[in-house]
Amino acid sequence: MPNEIKGLNEECGLFGIWGHDNAAQLTYDGLHSLQHRGQEGAGIVSNQGGQFHRQRGLGLLGEVFSDPQKMTSLPGHAAIGHVRYATAGNHGIANIQPMYFDYPAEGQFALAHNGNLTNATHLRHELKEKGVQFQATSDSELLGELIQTSSQKDFIEQLKASLNQLRGGFAYLLMTPKMMVAALDPNGFRPLVIGKMNDGAIVICSETCALDQVGATFVRDVEPGEVIIVTDDGMTIDHFTTDTHLSICSMEYIYFARPDSVIRGISVHEARKRMGAAIAKEAPVKADVVIGVPNSSLSAAIGYAQASGIHYDMGMIKNQYVARTFIEPTQAKRVRGVSMKLSVVRSVVAGKDIVLVDDSIVRGTTSGYIVGLLKRAGAKSVHVRIASPVLKFPCYYGIDIQTTKELIGANHSVPEICQMIGADSLAYLSVDGLVKSIGDLNDQPNHGLCTAYFDGKYPTPLYDYQAGFDSEVARLGLYEGANKL
Numbered sequence: 001m002p003n004e005i006k007g008l009n010e011e012c013g014l015f016g017i018w019g020h021d022n023a024a025q026l027t028y029d030g031l032h033s034l035q036h037r038g039q040e041g042a043g044i045v046s047n048q049g050g051q052f053h054r055q056r057g058l059g060l061l062g063e064v065f066s067d068p069q070k071m072t073s074l075p076g077h078a079a080i081g082h083v084r085y086a087t088a089g090n091h092g093i094a095n096i097q098p099m100y101f102d103y104p105a106e107g108q109f110a111l112a113h114n115g116n117l118t119n120a121t122h123l124r125h126e127l128k129e130k131g132v133q134f135q136a137t138s139d140s141e142l143l144g145e146l147i148q149t150s151s152q153k154d155f156i157e158q159l160k161a162s163l164n165q166l167r168g169g170f171a172y173l174l175m176t177p178k179m180m181v182a183a184l185d186p187n188g189f190r191p192l193v194i195g196k197m198n199d200g201a202i203v204i205c206s207e208t209c210a211l212d213q214v215g216a217t218f219v220r221d222v223e224p225g226e227v228i229i230v231t232d233d234g235m236t237i238d239h240f241t242t243d244t245h246l247s248i249c250s251m252e253y254i255y256f257a258r259p260d261s262v263i264r265g266i267s268v269h270e271a272r273k274r275m276g277a278a279i280a281k282e283a284p285v286k287a288d289v290v291i292g293v294p295n296s297s298l299s300a301a302i303g304y305a306q307a308s309g310i311h312y313d314m315g316m317i318k319n320q321y322v323a324r325t326f327i328e329p330t331q332a333k334r335v336r337g338v339s340m341k342l343s344v345v346r347s348v349v350a351g352k353d354i355v356l357v358d359d360s361i362v363r364g365t366t367s368g369y370i371v372g373l374l375k376r377a378g379a380k381s382v383h384v385r386i387a388s389p390v391l392k393f394p395c396y397y398g399i400d401i402q403t404t405k406e407l408i409g410a411n412h413s414v415p416e417i418c419q420m421i422g423a424d425s426l427a428y429l430s431v432d433g434l435v436k437s438i439g440d441l442n443d444q445p446n447h448g449l450c451t452a453y454f455d456g457k458y459p460t461p462l463y464d465y466q467a468g469f470d471s472e473v474a475r476l477g478l479y480e481g482a483n484k485l
């Protein structure tokens with residue numbers, strides 16, 4: 001399976017707009033600002049008076065739409081679009097979204113999904129028994145098949161009944177000839193926001209950075225369990241369930257979302273700065289300079305510098321022109337990938353004691369390579385500070401980390417990792433420090449966040465994944481292993 005040169009794989013990005021003559025172009029622009037959420041494939045479906053047009057393909061948005069004719073072939077007053085990073089199913093074109101479904105009553109409908117369903121295997125089996133023929137292999141399609149086979153009377157009732165059969169993480173955008181609909185799972189694992197254009201067009205998308213991109217004003221977050229219905233008459237808010245428990249993914253704040261996005265009222269950049277400040281308090285160290293690992297940890301590094309009083313400098317740069325290289329998943333090639341991407345500004349680091357701040361360690365490839373690079377550039381010492389807790393447990397709700405095997409934090413203690421990456425010291429942020437840095441989203445015991453990757457406390461049963469999880473935990477002794485720290 002091809003694998004990108006990244007420790008953490010992104011999720012997916014959604015963008016939809018209803019009531020604008022330039023719908024497909026605005027969807028392209030919105031998706032462009034969500035490209036960080038998925039780089040495997042992209043697609044847009046436009047709605048021209050009830051007639052759908054679709055373009056989709058493998059690769060980055062700019063690659064998929066490099067032929068200008070593709071955009072001109074998407075006329076209409078509404079559109080939905082998607083950028084994908086697979087969590088389920090293969091990497092082929094059939095799994096690139098939006099997906100299309102026949103809908104005899106009205107013609108057809110399209111859907112796009114961010115997240116990962118935890119009962120997809122079970123549902124697929126049930127639907128197969130009923131004779132359903134699948135068009136793709138990912139989990140996303142299941143909602144469309146459930147709607148098509150539902151005995152409810154109209155589209156919204158069919159949708160609501162179907163959403164109630166899904167488990168796991170799902171932010172969905174759907175479009176029929178007459179409406180655009182958004183729905184969010186009962187835990188609200190993924191961010192989903194509503195905005196409005198000056199001329200009244202409604203936008204629904206994964207992050208506020210996409211609203212900014214198209215000049216839309218933020219209206220509100222989509223709440224867990226909600227179904228948002230947008231028609232030519234405006235927007236209505238409905239529910240498929242009120243049995244909800246907000247557990248938004250803490251990794252959105254740590255790494256995934258763009259720093260200029262605001263998720264549920266909290267600026268991602270400011271939250272990351274607070275994470276950096278918190279690890280500076282939890283694990284102080286004497287040093288000459290703080291440097292961050294571009295790009296994702298720069299906010300946390302600034303926060304560390306501000307809280308510690310140690311000055312921040314640009315000790316590393318990221319090559320802006322690194323081609324999107326898909327490589328075989330071997331460690332040697334991953335190291336080469338990181339080396340093509342990151343380099344050191346020697347004048348900042350030579351002869352200095354350095355605090356190196358990163359947001360996360362997944363396999364340890366990045367920190368291992370960078371510590372060596374800094375030392376070769378003359379750094380006296382390198383103290384690594386990670387602005388999130390030790391990543392030990394898989395995510396089943398939409399991030400492509402579904403096994404503990406490659407997580408260095410699941411397999412080694414912090415002192416062992418420190419030695420493996422060649423650092424002079426290593427410290428991670430505590431789970432409590434992380435939660436406080438993001439801030440309370442509500443007064444529930446989990447403060448509205450999912451921190452399962454760090455503490456193994458999943459907010460839902462794991463369904464299809466439970467048996468595999470139990471055996472990995474037993475194999476690694478993970479819960480007892482917490483005392484490895």
Ligand SMILES: O=P(O)(O)OC[C@H]1O[C@H](OP(=O)(O)OP(=O)(O)O)[C@H](O)[C@@H]1O
Pocket residue numbers: 005006007008255293294295296297358359360361362363364365366367
């Ligand atoms: O331990 P590893 O397996 O190397 O993975 C961890 C690294 O991966 C992520 O960065 P990424 O390479 O995605 O780049 P970015 O910060 O520019 O998004 C993360 O921010 C760490 O730097």
Ligand SMILES: NC(=O)CC[C@H](N)C(=O)O
Pocket residue numbers: 010011012084085086087088089095113114115116117138139140398399
């Ligand atoms: N990362 C995602 O949100 C992926 C959506 C869906 N599970 C897929 O694999 O296509």
Ligand SMILES: [Mg+2]
Pocket residue numbers: 293294295296297359
């Ligand atoms: Mg990074």
